[in-house]
Amino acid sequence: MNIILAIILLIILPFVGLWKLFEKAGRPGWEGVVPLYNIYGMIKLSGRPTWWFILILIPGLNLLVLIGIAVDFVKSFGKFSLLDHILVVALPFIFLPKWGFDKDTKYQGRSTSPEFREKYKVALKKTATREWADAIIFAVIAATLIRTLFIEAYVIPSASMESSLLIGDYLFVSKVNYGARLPMTPVAFPFAHHTMPLIGTKAYWDGIELPYYRLPGLSDIKKGDVVVFNYPMDADSPLYRPVDKRENYIKRCQGTPGDTLSVVNAQVFINGKAAPNPAHGEMGYVVKSDGSELNPQLISELHLEDISPRSGTDFTVNTTLASVAALKGYSNIKSITPDIAPKGAESDIYPTKYPLYKITPNFPAFNWNVDNYGPVIVPKRGWTVKLDSLTFPVYGRAIEIYEGNKVQVVGKDILINGVKTDSYTFKLNYYFMMGDNRHNSEDSRFWGFVPEDHIVGKALFIWMSIDDNAGFLNKIRWSRLFNIIH
DSSP: OHHHHHHIIIIIHHHHHHHHHHHHTTSOGGGGTSTTHHHHHHHHHHTOOTTHHHHTTSTTHHHHHHHHHHHHHHHTTTOOSHHHHHHHHHOHHHHHHHHHHOTTOOOOOOTTSHHHHHHTHHHHOOOHHHHHHHHHHHHHHHHHHHHHHTEEEEEOOSSTTTTTSOTTEEEEEESSSSOOBOOSSOSBOTTOSSBOTTTOOBSBOTTOOOOOOBOOOSSOOOTTOEEEEEOGGGGGSTTOOOGGGSOEEEEEEEEOTTOEEEEETTEEEETTEEOOOOTTOEEEEEEEEOSOOOOHHHHHHTTOEEEEEOSTTEEEEEEEHHHHHHHTTSTTEEEEEEOOOOTTSOOSSSOTTOOOSOOOTTSOOOOOOSSSEEEEEOOOTTOEEEOSTTTHHHHHHIIIIITTOOEEEETTEEEETTEEESEEEOSSOEEEEEOSBTTSOOSHHHHOOEEGGGEEEEEEEEEEEBOTTSOGGGOBOGGGTTOBOO
């Protein structure tokens, strides 16, 4: 239904308006509904040079050029006000047909020609207020296009990527690397993600949701890339939001489409081979000490987090391998061992039977934990999986929620869209994401795979880093500025 509504609003109604406006300009109406040729016609009717047509073939720039062509075109019909120009850009499906059928709206000549400018110089003259308004509107449109198609700023809100990325790191995220995802919820307030600042209302209108489409990118997502994506579990939460308005998460890609992934004693294996561990990643350790307290300065310098008593003089700590090596050099530390949950056993960090997937009651759960998990095959577009009691708990949620099917379990039978089946062929590529802070990260080990339509972009570099817990003079972490993200 949403797709039909989108076709009517975004294609049929604007074409109806263009048909009528072309006829008013003395051109055949059909020229206004032929894709690309209608843009060429608008260029000629407004008096722009023919080479402008070449500009619409350049990704990114073409959107700015199309806005200019649309504004010039409606000027040729006497629409000179700033409001008219905003309306033709924001609501063409309403105002192009309106002006097309309006008897008082007539073609008045090529709006960019010297003769036209001289004839309507009073109407075209801009006041200082108009100049400022036009500049602001252009800046908003340009910034929105840059955020959508090229690059966007992002801040690290949680500790799941420490110490690779710290809370308070400000990043630039590239949309170009994997190809920009075109807006799926096109009617939205500029610069607000899903909620309006201060007033807390929705910053978008979900009356129109467009199909997923991604422009060509520079590369595919690779294992080891740090990726920003929309939180998959928002898909079936009470606070449902469209895909592109879901919370932004950032993790490291561990598995790409078609990979067989497992975690064995906290080590990730891809296709049977141990995957490289993040150089600055953290995990939990059990520390045996002589009972003396750690120096607060040492805790800060070694970035020791989540220190908790365990038994006697033992305590647990979350930190990096480098900090563990440094800590072992202190005389009051007797030993440090990784706090790894054995296969099938509960851990002090997470329970074994955490609800990893939307498990159907007819099928068994898995005794997996954060340190011993899988193996699972990461779904790939075109891959057919045999569905049974072992595979359905792993892939059932993706088939239902992300692939858009009605999934039912009747006894031991699996029905997809009302048809009994024992296999399914995936329509999307999927990825397995994990935080570098392995024992303090909610990631694919808990909520499964990330579908390709949730991917936002690749994290490039840190442009600012602010430590909220530091004193005023030390707020900025100068050493992290402009660090490339590996």
